[in-house]
Amino acid sequence: MLPVDARLTSTSDFARATKSGIRVTSQHFVGYLYISPVTNNATAKCGLIISKSVGGSVKRHRVARKVRHAVAPMISNLPTGSLLVIRALTQEGDSNIECEISDLISKLITRAEKISAKQ
Structure with missing residues:
Protein backbone atom coordinates (compact mmCIF):
# COMPACT_ATOMS: atom_id res chain seq x y z
CA MET A 1 0.00 0.00 0.00
CA LEU A 2 1.24 3.47 -0.83
CA PRO A 3 1.46 6.01 1.99
CA VAL A 4 -1.13 8.77 1.87
CA ASP A 5 1.44 11.47 1.07
CA ALA A 6 2.75 9.38 -1.87
CA ARG A 7 -0.63 9.03 -3.62
CA LEU A 8 -1.45 11.08 -6.67
CA THR A 9 -5.08 12.21 -6.44
CA SER A 10 -5.39 15.52 -8.27
CA THR A 11 -6.71 15.49 -11.83
CA SER A 12 -4.37 18.33 -12.74
CA ASP A 13 -1.37 16.33 -11.49
CA SER A 20 4.39 16.95 -19.98
CA GLY A 21 6.23 14.02 -18.45
CA ILE A 22 8.77 11.54 -19.76
CA ARG A 23 7.09 8.49 -21.28
CA VAL A 24 8.35 4.90 -21.35
CA THR A 25 6.38 1.90 -22.57
CA SER A 26 6.61 -1.79 -21.85
CA GLN A 27 4.52 -4.72 -23.01
CA HIS A 28 1.67 -4.20 -20.52
CA PHE A 29 2.30 -0.72 -19.05
CA VAL A 30 3.05 2.89 -19.95
CA GLY A 31 4.91 4.97 -17.41
CA TYR A 32 5.00 8.76 -17.17
CA LEU A 33 7.43 10.67 -14.96
CA TYR A 34 7.11 14.41 -14.46
CA ILE A 35 9.91 16.11 -12.58
CA SER A 36 8.91 19.44 -11.11
CA PRO A 37 11.20 22.32 -12.12
CA VAL A 38 10.67 23.87 -8.68
CA THR A 39 12.82 22.17 -6.08
CA ASN A 40 10.77 21.29 -3.04
CA ASN A 41 11.03 18.70 -0.31
CA ALA A 42 7.76 17.01 -1.22
CA THR A 43 7.89 13.26 -1.61
CA ALA A 44 7.38 11.67 -4.99
CA LYS A 45 3.77 10.81 -5.78
CA CYS A 46 2.37 7.91 -7.76
CA GLY A 47 -0.98 7.34 -9.45
CA LEU A 48 -2.48 4.51 -11.48
CA ILE A 49 -4.71 4.47 -14.55
CA ILE A 50 -6.40 1.09 -14.97
CA SER A 51 -9.11 1.23 -17.65
CA ARG A 68 0.91 -0.68 -5.97
CA HIS A 69 2.83 -3.50 -4.28
CA ALA A 70 5.59 -3.24 -6.89
CA VAL A 71 5.79 0.58 -6.78
CA ALA A 72 5.82 1.01 -2.98
CA PRO A 73 9.47 0.04 -2.36
CA MET A 74 10.68 1.97 -5.44
CA ILE A 75 8.98 5.29 -4.66
CA SER A 76 12.01 6.37 -2.61
CA ASN A 77 14.24 6.03 -5.72
CA LEU A 78 12.27 8.71 -7.57
CA PRO A 79 13.42 12.34 -7.53
CA THR A 80 11.80 14.47 -4.84
CA GLY A 81 8.65 16.24 -5.95
CA SER A 82 8.22 14.06 -9.03
CA LEU A 83 4.92 12.66 -10.28
CA LEU A 84 4.74 9.06 -11.51
CA VAL A 85 1.71 7.76 -13.41
CA ILE A 86 1.43 4.16 -14.53
CA ARG A 87 -1.18 3.27 -17.14
CA ALA A 88 -2.07 -0.40 -17.52
CA LEU A 89 -2.67 -1.74 -21.00
CA THR A 90 -4.60 -4.87 -21.90
CA SER A 102 10.63 -2.26 -11.72
CA ASP A 103 12.11 -2.24 -15.24
CA LEU A 104 9.71 0.53 -16.27
CA ILE A 105 10.61 2.73 -13.30
CA SER A 106 14.34 2.18 -13.75
CA LYS A 107 14.04 3.15 -17.44
CA LEU A 108 12.11 6.29 -16.48
CA ILE A 109 14.78 7.26 -13.94
CA THR A 110 17.66 6.72 -16.38
CA ARG A 111 15.88 8.72 -19.09
CA ALA A 112 15.21 11.53 -16.60
CA GLU A 113 18.89 11.54 -15.60
CA LYS A 114 19.94 11.77 -19.26
CA ILE A 115 17.60 14.70 -19.86
CA SER A 116 18.77 16.54 -16.75
CA ALA A 117 22.41 15.96 -17.73
CA LYS A 118 21.79 17.65 -21.11
CA GLN A 119 20.38 20.75 -19.44
Whole structure:
Protein backbone atom coordinates (compact mmCIF):
# COMPACT_ATOMS: atom_id res chain seq x y z
CA MET A 1 0.00 0.00 0.00
CA LEU A 2 1.24 3.47 -0.83
CA PRO A 3 1.46 6.01 1.99
CA VAL A 4 -1.13 8.77 1.87
CA ASP A 5 1.44 11.47 1.07
CA ALA A 6 2.75 9.38 -1.87
CA ARG A 7 -0.63 9.03 -3.62
CA LEU A 8 -1.45 11.08 -6.67
CA THR A 9 -5.08 12.21 -6.44
CA SER A 10 -5.39 15.52 -8.27
CA THR A 11 -6.71 15.49 -11.83
CA SER A 12 -4.37 18.33 -12.74
CA ASP A 13 -1.37 16.33 -11.49
CA PHE A 14 -2.42 13.34 -13.61
CA ALA A 15 -2.75 15.63 -16.64
CA ARG A 16 0.60 17.30 -15.96
CA ALA A 17 2.40 13.96 -15.71
CA THR A 18 0.78 12.38 -18.78
CA LYS A 19 1.07 15.42 -21.04
CA SER A 20 4.39 16.95 -19.98
CA GLY A 21 6.23 14.02 -18.45
CA ILE A 22 8.77 11.54 -19.76
CA ARG A 23 7.09 8.49 -21.28
CA VAL A 24 8.35 4.90 -21.35
CA THR A 25 6.38 1.90 -22.57
CA SER A 26 6.61 -1.79 -21.85
CA GLN A 27 4.52 -4.72 -23.01
CA HIS A 28 1.67 -4.20 -20.52
CA PHE A 29 2.30 -0.72 -19.05
CA VAL A 30 3.05 2.89 -19.95
CA GLY A 31 4.91 4.97 -17.41
CA TYR A 32 5.00 8.76 -17.17
CA LEU A 33 7.43 10.67 -14.96
CA TYR A 34 7.11 14.41 -14.46
CA ILE A 35 9.91 16.11 -12.58
CA SER A 36 8.91 19.44 -11.11
CA PRO A 37 11.20 22.32 -12.12
CA VAL A 38 10.67 23.87 -8.68
CA THR A 39 12.82 22.17 -6.08
CA ASN A 40 10.77 21.29 -3.04
CA ASN A 41 11.03 18.70 -0.31
CA ALA A 42 7.76 17.01 -1.22
CA THR A 43 7.89 13.26 -1.61
CA ALA A 44 7.38 11.67 -4.99
CA LYS A 45 3.77 10.81 -5.78
CA CYS A 46 2.37 7.91 -7.76
CA GLY A 47 -0.98 7.34 -9.45
CA LEU A 48 -2.48 4.51 -11.48
CA ILE A 49 -4.71 4.47 -14.55
CA ILE A 50 -6.40 1.09 -14.97
CA SER A 51 -9.11 1.23 -17.65
CA LYS A 52 -11.85 -1.24 -18.47
CA SER A 53 -9.77 -2.55 -21.38
CA VAL A 54 -7.68 -4.40 -18.78
CA GLY A 55 -10.63 -6.58 -17.82
CA GLY A 56 -13.49 -6.83 -15.40
CA SER A 57 -13.61 -5.27 -11.97
CA VAL A 58 -11.88 -8.15 -10.21
CA LYS A 59 -9.03 -8.25 -12.72
CA ARG A 60 -8.57 -4.45 -12.66
CA HIS A 61 -8.37 -4.40 -8.88
CA ARG A 62 -5.95 -7.35 -8.88
CA VAL A 63 -3.68 -5.55 -11.36
CA ALA A 64 -3.90 -2.32 -9.32
CA ARG A 65 -2.94 -4.16 -6.11
CA LYS A 66 0.04 -5.81 -7.80
CA VAL A 67 1.21 -2.52 -9.30
CA ARG A 68 0.91 -0.68 -5.97
CA HIS A 69 2.83 -3.50 -4.28
CA ALA A 70 5.59 -3.24 -6.89
CA VAL A 71 5.79 0.58 -6.78
CA ALA A 72 5.82 1.01 -2.98
CA PRO A 73 9.47 0.04 -2.36
CA MET A 74 10.68 1.97 -5.44
CA ILE A 75 8.98 5.29 -4.66
CA SER A 76 12.01 6.37 -2.61
CA ASN A 77 14.24 6.03 -5.72
CA LEU A 78 12.27 8.71 -7.57
CA PRO A 79 13.42 12.34 -7.53
CA THR A 80 11.80 14.47 -4.84
CA GLY A 81 8.65 16.24 -5.95
CA SER A 82 8.22 14.06 -9.03
CA LEU A 83 4.92 12.66 -10.28
CA LEU A 84 4.74 9.06 -11.51
CA VAL A 85 1.71 7.76 -13.41
CA ILE A 86 1.43 4.16 -14.53
CA ARG A 87 -1.18 3.27 -17.14
CA ALA A 88 -2.07 -0.40 -17.52
CA LEU A 89 -2.67 -1.74 -21.00
CA THR A 90 -4.60 -4.87 -21.90
CA GLN A 91 -3.35 -7.80 -19.82
CA GLU A 92 -3.08 -11.23 -21.42
CA GLY A 93 -2.59 -14.08 -19.00
CA ASP A 94 -0.68 -13.59 -15.77
CA SER A 95 2.43 -11.56 -16.54
CA ASN A 96 5.20 -10.82 -14.06
CA ILE A 97 3.95 -7.39 -13.04
CA GLU A 98 6.57 -6.74 -10.35
CA CYS A 99 9.48 -7.29 -12.73
CA GLU A 100 7.89 -5.26 -15.50
CA ILE A 101 7.11 -2.32 -13.18
CA SER A 102 10.63 -2.26 -11.72
CA ASP A 103 12.11 -2.24 -15.24
CA LEU A 104 9.71 0.53 -16.27
CA ILE A 105 10.61 2.73 -13.30
CA SER A 106 14.34 2.18 -13.75
CA LYS A 107 14.04 3.15 -17.44
CA LEU A 108 12.11 6.29 -16.48
CA ILE A 109 14.78 7.26 -13.94
CA THR A 110 17.66 6.72 -16.38
CA ARG A 111 15.88 8.72 -19.09
CA ALA A 112 15.21 11.53 -16.60
CA GLU A 113 18.89 11.54 -15.60
CA LYS A 114 19.94 11.77 -19.26
CA ILE A 115 17.60 14.70 -19.86
CA SER A 116 18.77 16.54 -16.75
CA ALA A 117 22.41 15.96 -17.73
CA LYS A 118 21.79 17.65 -21.11
CA GLN A 119 20.38 20.75 -19.44
